[in-house]
């Protein structure tokens with residue numbers, strides 16, 4: 001009886017501790033390298049080149065700290081002025097999971113760093129890379145693509161949209177994403 | 182033996198609170214003095230009551246030791262102990278009521294007098310707290326008379342200053358113990374705090390409401406100066422940043438303007454106009470870096486720019502990778518912003 005109690009207590013402890021990973025705060029992380037990422041899915045004719053996935057980049061959209069920092073920097077670097085809170089303005093909406101230049105975190109990273117021809121400025125050298133990854137993770141969370149247990153359930157401002165935890169995740173794509181609209 | 186030593190050490194620590202840069206009992210302004218008076222009154226009233234309790238306790242112990250064979254006290258009406266007991270009890274209740282009444286009245290009137298102080302000739306200053314630094318703006322007659330600085334508050338001696346308190350993100354609280362009481366800074370709400378400094382000197386304010394990771398390193402360097410020196414300081418803060426003069430400073434200027442720095446920081450007179458970080462126009466005239474995290478010096482500034490996340494982990498300024506020579510150039514430029 002006693003040992004069973006102890007065992008369940010230990011188990012509970014482990015479960016609780018496992019929850020900490022969601023919030024790990026890395027202040028000195030090396031930004032994941034970005035190499036050989038297809039800048040865009042949008043290419044004439046052929047099938048899209050597969051995106052070179054970077055496992056370290058994926059960590060960003062699984063971590064609550066990175067996503068909330070990304071949210072802060074989305075505001076600080078004034079993405080608001082063109083994309084509003086994700087609904088779009090003179091820039092396209094970022095919350096609808098329809099992408100001109102690809103919706104993988106690596107592709108969003110490239111969109112921010114390289115800029116895009118129809119009016120998206122390049123932020124190369126303007127935003128330190130680690131923060132671009134954080135912003136990209138936040139942008140992914142707007143369309144329900146970041147880990148549900150890592151996104152904030154409540155924003156600081158009044159919004160008419162659902163909280164990020166309730167944005168439905170997109171089903172795994174079998175066909176290439178619609179990129180031209 | 183060592184017990185006595187410990188008591189001495191504890192006393193020294195406690196007494197250190199009575200004077201210095203951050204001491205509520207070393208009043209350098211009207212508000213702190215008023216609050217100090219209330220504190221002294223409370224000390225006397227509570228000290229007196231405490232002493233009485235101890236005397237009665239000692240008496241009871243002494244009596245228990247020496248009067249064991251005396252006739253035990255019986256209670257109930259008509260017993261011999263009845264009358265003195267009743268007197269003592271009545272006396273105690275009376276004392277407590279009077280003591281609490283005096284304290285309540287004193288608190289009430291002091292609170293009123295602090296709230297009703299005259300503010301028409303006050304210097305108006307807007308203080309905004311953000312995680313984890315203070316933005317300080319001196320309102321002027323015209324927009325071009327507005328001084329913006331960070332992490333330092335300068336006040337002319339003798340003139341009341343009315344601080345308008347804002348918060349950017351979460352609740353903070355401003356406390357400069359030598360000058361006045363605490364006041365919260367609350368997002369979406371404007372509070373105010375009146376300070377009337379009476380003695381020149383350098384004091385230390387501190388955020389007094391837990392506000393996140395770097396709450397402890399959120400100090401405000403407060404200086405009370407003579408009015409002429411204050412006017413000179415204010416005029417000097419109104420000038421745009423000096424242009425870089427040496428080749429190294431010019432390099433640093435370029436790095437600042439083309440890198441991420443300009444997106445978050447403002448330097449008046451240059452294209453850098455970011456508003457999310459502290460204004461750096463006259464950075465080198467301040468005494469601290471990053472809300473008191475370090476004293477200001479060339480080396481400390483370079484440490485900060487090399488790696489703000491190890492000087493103040495978790496703060497909202499990112500690490501920007503720079504080569505050693507770029508780092509020196511950037512530091513040289515910022516160090517010229519007197």
Ligand SMILES: [Cu+2]
Nearest residue numbers: 388390392396
């Ligand atoms: Cu605080």
